[in-house]
Amino acid sequence: MGRGPLATSFKETCLKVLITGGGGFIGRELGRRLTARGDEVIAFDSAFPPEALRLAEETSQYRLVHGDITDLANLVAAFQEGKPDGVIHCAAIVGVLFSIASPSSVFRVNLQGSINVFEAMRLTDVRRVVHMSTEEVYGDFERPVATEEHPQRPNMPYGISKLAVEHTGRTYRNLYGLECINMRTSWVYAVGLPRPRPPTTFLDAALQGKACHLAHGGDAAIDFTHMNDVVSGVLAALDAKAPTHDVYNIGSGTATTLADMVALVRELIPGADVSVAPGPYMFTPTLKAPTKGALDMSRAREDLGFVPRFDLRRGFEAYIETWRSQQKSGS
Ligand SMILES: NC(=O)c1ccc[n+]([C@@H]2O[C@H](COP(=O)([O-])OP(=O)(O)OC[C@H]3O[C@@H](n4cnc5c(N)ncnc54)[C@H](O)[C@@H]3O)[C@@H](O)[C@H]2O)c1
Structure with missing residues (x-):
C-alpha cells in the first residue's frame, strides 16, 4: 500500500468511463452522477434491471453494453469499441451469504473477472480503474474505528475475493503501471438495494406499514453509508490527480448500533412497527457476522478531499423523501 504517487493528472476534459456492473445498484448511481456532470458512460453488465433500461432511455450518454x-474476449471488444478513458469496476457477486452459497462462482466472477478487467485495460492501454472493494476485507474489526492499515483477515469468500483483487491490482501496477484504486466501503443504503439487509429492510417495512422484527443484531455497530457519499468518494478517486495511496475507506465515519438505527427509524416514521433484539448480527442462525465498526475517513479526506455529507439522520431523511416521491410518481 502507498507505493508512491499514481498518475499526475487524470480528469482534464470530459471523460468516457466504462463501469463494469454499470446496471447494478451502485453502478447506476455512478452512471447518473457522471452523465449529469457531462461525462459519457459505458455500462457493461451481464444483466440490466428495468431501472437501468429506463436510465439509458432518458440519458443518451449512458450506453448499455451487454x-x-x-469472458476476456467480450471485455476486450467492449474496450476496443468504446475506448474508455477510465474504469469503475463494480461487477461482482455481492454479499457474504451468496459467497458462502457459491464460493467457486464468487472467485470466478470477483477474482478471475477482475483479472480480465485488468488484462483488457493493459491490452487497450487504459490506466486507471477504481475498484469497489469492501470493509469485509478487514474481517473482525479489532478496534471500534478502522484505518486502512487495520489488519486484513477476511474470513468469508466474499471478503477474501475482494482482498485478492486488491493485491492483484497492485501486481498489475508494479508490472504494467495500471492504477488500481480500491475503495473499501461499508453497508451502502439507498432506495432500491437489491438484497434484504438493514437498514433498508427496516425503512422499507416502516414506510409500507409492515412489521419488521429482528431477533438478533441490536448490539452490532455498523458504518451505514449513504449512496451519495459512496458515489462522491468513488468519483473523487477517479478524478484525483496524484493519490498517494491505492486504497481508501469510504464510509460515514461513524458506526451506529442496529438498536440505535431502529430507534431512529421509529422516530422518523411514527407508528413504525420495527424492532431489533440485542446481541450480535447473525448471517444465519449459526453464523455470526464479523464484528464491525466505523471506517476512518482521514486518508480519503486528506488525499481525495472527500468529506461524508450524510450522517444517519440526514441519510434516512433523504431516503424517506426519495421513497415517498417515487411512490407518488409510480417509478
Ligand atoms: N452495496 C453495498 O453495500 C456494497 C458494499 C461494499 C462494496 N460493494 C461493492 O460494490 C460493487 C457494486 O455492488 P452493488 O451493491 O451495486 O451490487 P449489484 O449486485 O447491484 O451490482 C453488481 C452488478 O454486477 C453485475 N455482474 C455480476 N456478475 C457479472 C459478470 N460476470 N459480468 C458482468 N456483470 C456482472 C450484476 O449484473 C450487477 O448489475 C460490488 O463490487 C460490491 O462488492 C457494495
Whole structure:
C-alpha cells in the first residue's frame, strides 16, 4: 500500500468511463452522477434491471453494453469499441451469504473477472480503474474505528475475493503501471438495494406499514453509508490527480448500533412497527457476522478531499423523501 504517487493528472476534459456492473445498484448511481456532470458512460453488465433500461432511455450518454467479465474476449471488444478513458469496476457477486452459497462462482466472477478487467485495460492501454472493494476485507474489526492499515483477515469468500483483487491490482501496477484504486466501503443504503439487509429492510417495512422484527443484531455497530457519499468518494478517486495511496475507506465515519438505527427509524416514521433484539448480527442462525465498526475517513479526506455529507439522520431523511416521491410518481 502507498507505493508512491499514481498518475499526475487524470480528469482534464470530459471523460468516457466504462463501469463494469454499470446496471447494478451502485453502478447506476455512478452512471447518473457522471452523465449529469457531462461525462459519457459505458455500462457493461451481464444483466440490466428495468431501472437501468429506463436510465439509458432518458440519458443518451449512458450506453448499455451487454457482456460478461468472465469472458476476456467480450471485455476486450467492449474496450476496443468504446475506448474508455477510465474504469469503475463494480461487477461482482455481492454479499457474504451468496459467497458462502457459491464460493467457486464468487472467485470466478470477483477474482478471475477482475483479472480480465485488468488484462483488457493493459491490452487497450487504459490506466486507471477504481475498484469497489469492501470493509469485509478487514474481517473482525479489532478496534471500534478502522484505518486502512487495520489488519486484513477476511474470513468469508466474499471478503477474501475482494482482498485478492486488491493485491492483484497492485501486481498489475508494479508490472504494467495500471492504477488500481480500491475503495473499501461499508453497508451502502439507498432506495432500491437489491438484497434484504438493514437498514433498508427496516425503512422499507416502516414506510409500507409492515412489521419488521429482528431477533438478533441490536448490539452490532455498523458504518451505514449513504449512496451519495459512496458515489462522491468513488468519483473523487477517479478524478484525483496524484493519490498517494491505492486504497481508501469510504464510509460515514461513524458506526451506529442496529438498536440505535431502529430507534431512529421509529422516530422518523411514527407508528413504525420495527424492532431489533440485542446481541450480535447473525448471517444465519449459526453464523455470526464479523464484528464491525466505523471506517476512518482521514486518508480519503486528506488525499481525495472527500468529506461524508450524510450522517444517519440526514441519510434516512433523504431516503424517506426519495421513497415517498417515487411512490407518488409510480417509478
Ligand atoms: N452495496 C453495498 O453495500 C456494497 C458494499 C461494499 C462494496 N460493494 C461493492 O460494490 C460493487 C457494486 O455492488 P452493488 O451493491 O451495486 O451490487 P449489484 O449486485 O447491484 O451490482 C453488481 C452488478 O454486477 C453485475 N455482474 C455480476 N456478475 C457479472 C459478470 N460476470 N459480468 C458482468 N456483470 C456482472 C450484476 O449484473 C450487477 O448489475 C460490488 O463490487 C460490491 O462488492 C457494495
